[in-house]
Amino acid sequence: MSPVPAPSDLPVELRTEALESILVEKGLVDPAVLDKFIKTYAEDVGPLNGAKVVAKAWTDPEYKARLLADGTAAIAELGFKGPQGEHFVVLENTPTRHHLVVCTLCSCYPWPVLGLPPGWYKDPAYRARAVREPRALLAEFGLELSPDVEIRVLDSVSEVRYMVLPERPAGTESLSEEELVPLITREAMTGVAKVKAP
Amino acid sequence: MDGIHDMGGMQDWGRVHYDPDEPAFQAPWEGRAFAMSLLSMNRLTGRNLDAMRHALERLTPLEYLKNGYYGRWLLLSETLLTDSGVIAPGAVDARARTLRGDDVTEPPDVELSKPDYTATGPGSLRQIDDPPRFKVGQQVRARDMHPTGHTRLPRYVRGRIGTVEHIQPASVLPDTNAHFLGENAQHVYGVAFDSKDLWGEDAEPFVMHVDLYDSYLEPAS
Numbered sequence: 001m002s003p004v005p006a007p008s009d010l011p012v013e014l015r016t017e018a019l020e021s022i023l024v025e026k027g028l029v030d031p032a033v034l035d036k037f038i039k040t041y042a043e044d045v046g047p048l049n050g051a052k053v054v055a056k057a058w059t060d061p062e063y064k065a066r067l068l069a070d071g072t073a074a075i076a077e078l079g080f081k082g083p084q085g086e087h088f089v090v091l092e093n094t095p096t097r098h099h100l101v102v103c104t105l106c107s108c109y110p111w112p113v114l115g116l117p118p119g120w121y122k123d124p125a126y127r128a129r130a131v132r133e134p135r136a137l138l139a140e141f142g143l144e145l146s147p148d149v150e151i152r153v154l155d156s157v158s159e160v161r162y163m164v165l166p167e168r169p170a171g172t173e174s175l176s177e178e179e180l181v182p183l184i185t186r187e188a189m190t191g192v193a194k195v196k197a198p
Numbered sequence: 199m200d201g202i203h204d205m206g207g208m209q210d211w212g213r214v215h216y217d218p219d220e221p222a223f224q225a226p227w228e229g230r231a232f233a234m235s236l237l238s239m240n241r242l243t244g245r246n247l248d249a250m251r252h253a254l255e256r257l258t259p260l261e262y263l264k265n266g267y268y269g270r271w272l273l274l275s276e277t278l279l280t281d282s283g284v285i286a287p288g289a290v291d292a293r294a295r296t297l298r299g300d301d302v303t304e305p306p307d308v309e310l311s312k313p314d315y316t317a318t319g320p321g322s323l324r325q326i327d328d329p330p331r332f333k334v335g336q337q338v339r340a341r342d343m344h345p346t347g348h349t350r351l352p353r354y355v356r357g358r359i360g361t362v363e364h365i366q367p368a369s370v371l372p373d374t375n376a377h378f379l380g381e382n383a384q385h386v387y388g389v390a391f392d393s394k395d396l397w398g399e400d401a402e403p404f405v406m407h408v409d410l411y412d413s414y415l416e417p418a419s
Contacts, residue, residue, distance in 0.1 A: 010294045012269040016227040018293035019234060019276060022285055028242055029234065037236060038229035042222040083236075086321045087367050104206030104352050106251055107267065116222050116232075122267045125211035131354060132207045135402045140213055151404035155206065157350045158386050158409035159322045160366050187218070 046115035047186035085112035100191035102130035110161035202259035231272035243282035244312035248376035252348035324383035337418035348376035364388030
């Protein structure tokens with residue numbers, strides 16, 4: 001096997017431009033295809049998908065039961081699937097049990113429902129600390145959990161992808177499924193925050 | 199391999215940098231590096247997701263940290279493309295210097311060397327006939343192994359005892375699939391560890407859940 005590229009003083013922006021220039025010249029990459037991938041993940045595949053899943057689960061008990069029993073199938077009912085979504089497990093946060101998702105080895109994340117991982121999820125501090133001092137880490141995110149809440153941390157090292165079903169906040173009983181969607185953040189669906197009532 | 203990528207439990211990283219409004223790509227080059235990586239992984243190189251993750255691990259610790267997430271993706275693309283002979287070693291450096299205005303000679307093309315390896319199905323999940331070796335509720339020990347190649351067994355659980363909580367779908371074994379040595383499809387177990395068994399008596403109390411491949415486990419007694 002050939003060695004990895006040697007350390008270089010060339011900025012990564014310039015290396016990126018250089019690689020694209022070589023691959024386009026060889027006829028292996030069409031810049032328009034790259035544009036399409038970028039647009040898909042910058043605009044279309046994001047946490048809005050997961051928010052729709054959560055809002056439906058909050059308003060449709062039968063859907064919620066299906067979602068917790070077979071996340072992959074229930075998420076596919078809403079049309080969400082694709083890379084990094086071979087097998088979803090959805091875990092419900094409750095007043096007594098709190099789930100937190102991390103990937104210590106890279107930054108595996110459930111792309112079809114939450115999009116590409118945000119900066120904090122990829123931060124070495126998050127990857128290192130979530131599996132060692134989750135309560136202290138959550139407090140820094142502004143989430144102070146009572147000592148009697150059981151914390152369960154999920155390390156996404158296999159191809160199982162986790163999404164948290166957050167608690168529906170008090171005071172939202174009169175809101176419709178569509179009105180709930182904008183309240184639901186990727187932070188809540190990863191377990192570093194709760195959903196707040198408007 | 200025991201590399202910088204295996205970050206679980208490392209200390210002294212400080213606070214997490216949190217920006218709730220960041221875009222998917224912070225600069226245009228990040229999106230282009232991401233998109234080229236997706237193409238480089240399978241279509242252009244005949245390699246796979248596990249080889250891609252291993253290419254990340256093969257970066258030196260300094261390169262791994264210095265270039266950020268999408269910088270790593272760009273470098274792993276170069277690694278996969280070079281491994282398969284799609285681009286010559288040094289080609290990206292030379293092209294980058296040419297773009298910068300330096301007078302450099304670009305290396306000649308090399309022979310293609312894509313792995314002679316075909317996945318037996320899409321993705322990583324597979325159906326297998328053998329029953330699971332462990333049952334839900336059974337105690338298991340994560341093996342204390344230190345392979346020089348790819349593995350998805352994090353250091354912080356090696357040698358530790360946990361309890362099987364779930365049988366996950368069977369999957370190809372990253373350790374061999376990354377090196378094109380076979381898929382070795384096997385059961386995956388959701389194993390729960392007590393935080394005090396991982397980090398000592400003074401640890402915060404919590405349950406650590408890690409999905410571990412059959413090859414990573416042995417009976418605890």
